[in-house]
Amino acid sequence: MRKIFWWSWVAIAFGMALLISLPRNQPPSVPSSVVQLPPKKEIRYDSYTLASSVVHTLLIPSGSRFSVIPVLSPQLSTVENFAQKHNAIAVLNGGFFDPQNRKTTSYILQQGSLVADPRLNERLINNSQLVPYLNKILNRSEFRRYRCGATFDYDIALHSEPTPMGCQLVDALGGGPSLLPELSLVEEGFQDFADGKVIRDSLDSDRPNARSAVGITADGSLLLVMVAQKPETPSTSGMSLKALADFMKTQGVEKAMNLDGGSSSSLYYQGKTFSGKVDEQGDPIQRSVFSVLLVEEN
Secondary structure: OHHHHHHHHHHHHHHHHHHHHOOOOOOOOOOOOOOOOOOOOOOEEEEEEOOOOEEEEEEEOOOOOEEEEEEEEEEEEOHHHHHHHHOOOEEEEOOOEEOOOOEEOOOEEEOOEEEEOHHHOHHHHOOHHHHHHHHHHOOOEEEEEEEEOOEEEEEEEEOOOOOOOOOEEEEEEEOOOEEEOOOOOOOOOOEEEEOOEEEEEOOOOOOOEOEEEEEEEOOOOEEEEEEEOOOOOOOOOOEOHHHHHHHHHHOOEEEEEEOOOHHHOEEEEOOEEEEOOEOOOOOEOOOOEEEEEEEEEO
């Protein structure tokens, strides 16, 4: 009996020592058959209140489940109407158009087909004042989406630039000028000089105004930008094109292109519309547009 009693105490002592030696508060181990998925890459919205503007940005991460594609409407339409029609997550106003005849002044390509051709706009082509600049106007920067094998890539390039080897140009939206890596106002026919003086500046590039732009970061993420004027200073707020380029550079953007601005500048995101231009009373101006960049979930 004494031996049995003694061995019982030995067993109890051994069990206590084993419990003490076990690590505490450890999470349960994951079976080797369970795959740990990376977190989903989500769209990020930010708003920046600056001295003379409010800047709204949407970052669409590279490799996410979201696509950015150009879309146009047979009739001029607001960004929220574009969003409702296409069930879009976000919409940014797109390229230039003539508000008088409602015809495009920018190339637009959708699913490999040319759907808007500025050469068919007689007010553009037959304008004697634009004859010296037509070659530049018809070769402005455009936002491109390529299909390269099983993946899609984005780029900003002049209209005349070739498609990369092994890729197919699927969608494109013309705009301009290029903002980054360099501001190309003269090269794209937006600005001209004579005897050291500005004789043409169709975008009032040095003056603050409502602006819209699209950019590409080093890792291939897309940044949509809409610069809004401040209601308390309607005539002096907004950004110049150089200030817009500088801002986008601070966001890690390496390539960027200006879009239609002024009264056209508008951004829709998650049920809310942000307008860029304000009138003399500080009230937002919402103008219908011809084309947009639309963010959709794949």
